[in-house]
Amino acid sequence: MRKLLPFLLAALMLFSACSAEPAEIPYDTVSKTIWLQTPESRPSDYPEEYPDALEQPPLESASSQEDAPAQAPTEVSEPEESQASKEESSASQEQQPAAAEISGEVRATWLSYLEWQELLTGRNETEFRVNIAEAFDHIKDLGLNTVFVQVRPFGDALYSSHYFPWSYVITGTEGQDPGFDPLQVMVEEAKSRKLRIDAWINPYRIRTSGTDKPLSSENPAAQWEEEGTDDVIRYEGGLYLNPGSEKARQLIVDGVREIIENYEVDGIQFDDYFYPTPLLDFDQKSYESYRAQGGELSQQAWRRENVNLLIREVYETVKQTNSRLLFGISPQGNNDINYNEQFIDVAKWLSTEGYVDYICPQIYFGIQNETAPFKSTVESWNRMIKVDTIQLYVGLAPYKIGQEDIWAGTGSREWIENTDLLAKMVAFSREQSHYGGFALYRYASLFMSNGEAADAVEEELKNLKDIL
Numbered sequence: 001m002r003k004l005l006p007f008l009l010a011a012l013m014l015f016s017a018c019s020a021e022p023a024e025i026p027y028d029t030v031s032k033t034i035w036l037q038t039p040e041s042r043p044s045d046y047p048e049e050y051p052d053a054l055e056q057p058p059l060e061s062a063s064s065q066e067d068a069p070a071q072a073p074t075e076v077s078e079p080e081e082s083q084a085s086k087e088e089s090s091a092s093q094e095q096q097p098a099a100a101e102i103s104g105e106v107r108a109t110w111l112s113y114l115e116w117q118e119l120l121t122g123r124n125e126t127e128f129r130v131n132i133a134e135a136f137d138h139i140k141d142l143g144l145n146t147v148f149v150q151v152r153p154f155g156d157a158l159y160s161s162h163y164f165p166w167s168y169v170i171t172g173t174e175g176q177d178p179g180f181d182p183l184q185v186m187v188e189e190a191k192s193r194k195l196r197i198d199a200w201i202n203p204y205r206i207r208t209s210g211t212d213k214p215l216s217s218e219n220p221a222a223q224w225e226e227e228g229t230d231d232v233i234r235y236e237g238g239l240y241l242n243p244g245s246e247k248a249r250q251l252i253v254d255g256v257r258e259i260i261e262n263y264e265v266d267g268i269q270f271d272d273y274f275y276p277t278p279l280l281d282f283d284q285k286s287y288e289s290y291r292a293q294g295g296e297l298s299q300q301a302w303r304r305e306n307v308n309l310l311i312r313e314v315y316e317t318v319k320q321t322n323s324r325l326l327f328g329i330s331p332q333g334n335n336d337i338n339y340n341e342q343f344i345d346v347a348k349w350l351s352t353e354g355y356v357d358y359i360c361p362q363i364y365f366g367i368q369n370e371t372a373p374f375k376s377t378v379e380s381w382n383r384m385i386k387v388d389t390i391q392l393y394v395g396l397a398p399y400k401i402g403q404e405d406i407w408a409g410t411g412s413r414e415w416i417e418n419t420d421l422l423a424k425m426v427a428f429s430r431e432q433s434h435y436g437g438f439a440l441y442r443y444a445s446l447f448m449s450n451g452e453a454a455d456a457v458e459e460e461l462k463n464l465k466d467i468l
Contacts, residue, residue, distance in 0.1 A: 105430070105435070105436060105437040105438070106145065106146050106196070106358075106391075106393055106436055106437025106438070106439075107143060107144040107145050107146060107437060107438060107468060108144060108145075108146035108147065108148055108196075108198075108393070108437065108438070108439040108440070109139055109144055109146075109147060109148070109439065109440040109441075109442065109443050109446060110147075110148045110150070110200065110439060110440070110441050110442045110443065111135070111147060111148070111149045111150060111442065111443045112150045112153075112200075112442050112443075113150050113153040113154075113167075113169050114442070114444065115135075115442065115443050115444055115448075116150070116158070116169045116170075117169070118131075118444070118448065119131040119132060119135060120132075120158075120169065120170060120182060121169060121170065121171075121172065122171065122172065124178075124179070124180070125178075125179065125180035125185065128180070128182060128185060129185050129189065132185060132186055132189050133189050135443060135447070136189050136190060136193050136195060137193070138446075138447045139195065139443070140193050140195060142446070142461060142464070142465055142468075143464075143465050143468035144195075144440075144468075145194075145195060145196060146195060146196040146197070146198065146266075146437070146439075147186075147190060147195055147196070147197050147198070148198050148200045148269050148330075148439065149183070149186055149197060149198070149199065149200055150200040150201075150202075150271075151182075151183050151199045151200060151201065151259070152164065152167075152199075152201045152202060152255065153167065153169060153202055153205070154167065154168070154169075154174075154202070154205060154206055154207060154211065154213075155205065155206035155207075155219060155220075155221050155239075155241065156168065156169070156174055156216075156219070157255075158170060158182045158183050159181055159182065159183035159184065159259065159262075159263065160181050160184075160262075161255070161258060162258060163220065163251060163254055163255050163258060164219070164220075164255060165216040165218040165219050166178060166216075168213045170182060173213075174213060174214065174215060174216040174219065175216025175217070175218050175219070183199070183259075183263055183265075184263065187263055187264050187265060191264065196266040196267075197265055197266055198265060198266055198267040198268060198269045198326070198328075199259050199260075199263070199265045199267075199268055199269070200269045200270075200271065201252075201255070201256070201268065201269070201270055201271065202270075202271040202273055203241070203252050203270055203271070203273075203274070203310065204240050204241045204243060204248075204252075204273065204274065204275075204276070205238075205240060205241075205271075205273055205276070206219070206221045206232065206238075206239040206240055206241065207238055207239040208237075208238045209236055209237030209238045211238075215239075220251055221239060221241065224247075225239065229245075229247075230242055230244075230245060230285060230286050230289075231245040231247045231248045232245075232248070233282060233283060233286075235276065235277065235282050236277075238276060240276055242283060242286060243274065243275060243283075243303065243306040243307055243310065243343075244283055244286040244287070244290065244302070244303075244306045245286070249306075249309065249310050249313065252310060252314070253310070253313050253314055253317050256268055256314050256317055256318065257317050257321060260317075260318060260321050260322060260325055261321060265325070266325060266326065267318075267325050267326035267327060267328065267357070268314070268318055268325070268326075268327050268328075269327075269328050269329065269330060269360070270311075270314075270328075270329045270330070271330065272329075272330050272331050272332050272342070272362060273342070274307055274342040274343060274344050275303055275307075275341070275342055275343045277341075278340060278341040278343075280299050283299075283303070284299075287299045287302060290302060300340075300343060303343035304339075304343050304344065304345045306343075307343060307344050307345070308345060308348065308349075308355075311329070311349060311355050311356070312354055312355060314327060315327050315354055315355055315356065315357075316354070326357040326358060327356055327357055328356050328357055328358035328359060328360055328393070329344075329346075329349070329356055329359060329360070330359075330360040330361070330362060330395060330439070331344060331346055331359070331361055331362070332361070332362055333361050333362045333363040333364055333365060333372070333377060333381075333395070334372070335347075335361075335380075335381075335384075346359065346361075346384065347384050350384045350385045350386060350387065350390055351384070351385075351386035351387065352386075352387065353387055353389075356390060357389070357390065357391070358390060358391040358392070358393050358436055359381070359385070359390065359391075359392060359393070360392075360393035360394070360395050360439055361381050361392075361394070361395055362395040362397075362441065363377050363378055363381070363394055363395055363396070363397075364395065364396070364397035364400070364441070365377055365397075365408070366400070366405055366408055366411045366414040366415060366421065367411070367414065367421065367424060367425070368408065368410065368411030368414045369405070369408040369409070369411045369414075370408060370409025370410050370411055371407075371408075371409060373411075374425055374428070375428055378392075378394060378428065378429055378432060379432070381394075382432040382433060382434050382435070385434040390434065391434055391435070391436025391437070392429075392432060392434040392435050392436055393436055393437045393438060393439055394425070394426075394429040394435070394437075394438045394439070395438070395439050395441060396422055396425055396426075396438055396439065396440050396441070397441060398422060398440050398441065398442075398445045398446055398457065398460065399441060399442065399445040400415040401415055401421075401445070401449075401453060401456050401457050401460050402415060402416060402452060402453035402456035402457065403415055403416070403453070404416060416456075419456060419459035419460050419463060420460070420463040421460065422440070422460050422461075422463070422464045423460075423463040423464045423466065423467050425438075426438050426464065426467060426468075427467060445457070446461065
């Protein structure tokens with residue numbers, strides 16, 4: 001049944017598209033193959049980050065599934081900053097600590113909530129400090145200089161928050177005070193090693209269908225759901241902030257401001273999850289309300305503008321609070337999926353000032369990948385950047401080391417038969433005009449491997465370290 005699910009979903013989308021006008025065309029596409037996602041290797045109380053990924057067939061272009069608007073899209077107007085607010089922002093920034101300086105490229109790894117189950121869950125402050133210190137030592141010793149630490153995975157917080165409850169990832173129960181502040185510990189340990197630290201956030205996700213952890217009564221999402229507002233949407237067993245809700249958007253922006261005002265982080269990064277489904281019934285009622293108020297965009301274009309508005313507001317908030325901090329996003333490597341299923345207009349962000357400082361696409365494809373070769377995919381992302389100040393961080397996939405890449409066609413054994421792919425990928429990426437660094441998904445794949453893959457990982461990291 002699970003294997004039939006993707007085909008049933010495709011049939012539903014095809015049915016909805018039968019009466020559609022010609023589809024909107026995204027600015028640029030990267031590939032028409034599915035982005036391969038991370039299989040989990042050990043049991044967990046947490047939902048898998050990417051469930052059922054290996055059962056999905058390669059996707060064809062999603063462009064044909066989308067309705068075109070009746071007329072040219074009307075974009076949400078760009079916010080204008082008054083002279084007074086600029087002066088106030090400038091004065092405020094003079095009091096802010098400088099972000100950690102990086103000489104040369106950013107060399108990063110992600111620490112996700114999946115790492116926290118090993119390093120953090122059920123630990124006291126002393127135990128966590130020992131664990132994260134050891135982790136940061138491993139990262140530093142490899143030659144990396146940046147950590148992207150996930151601090152809000154499920155509409156909750158790994159820090160003391162006025163807006164979000166304590167994460168269940170810390171204690172097992174959402175809203176339970178752990179008696180210490182994990183983010184503050186991470187900031188202190190990162191700074192003592194001269195590591196940059198960015199707070200990594202999932203903006204909309206509250207619960208996925210695979211998560212049965214109860215919500216705290218303090219969670220705004222629980223309150224809004226009880227009130228029956230459209231600020232949150234329960235869909236196919238999951239719960240999400242509604243991207244079309246002004247109140248939900250303000251909550252996300254306030255949460256970002258809270259982090260950068262209270263913690264000496266060097267930036268904010270958004271996850272690759274935006275709209276949870278391409279199916280239009282998810283937010284049909286909100287869209288109908290938008291149309292009733294005179295809105296003219298198609299539902300797909302309206303969704304993209306909802307996300308655009310959030311990204312602009314977050315960027316402005318970061319820069320007004322401390323202009324030295326960076327705001328970036330890590331979208332999927334397949335831009336067809338980004339545009340037509342996540343409803344994010346990455347090309348617009350990369351061709352217009354005021355959205356991002358960097359983009360970190362998850363280019364989790366091998367060099368020999370038959371349908372999405374690493375090199376041409378990186379070149380395509382580099383070409384999308386039209387603003388000189390925006391940098392390209394290339395997301396790499398050490399989780400594939402020693403594994404068969406089953407959707408890579410003739411390149412399926414590439415990660416098994418080679419032990420210098422990461423080094424080759426970094427070397428090639430450095431040739432790109434907008435290159436600013438790379439990021440490795442994820443910490444456990446680098447330093448917590450076991451079994452047959454452990455030796456391959458060790459050799460890969462040795463070869464990578466040689467070029468750092």
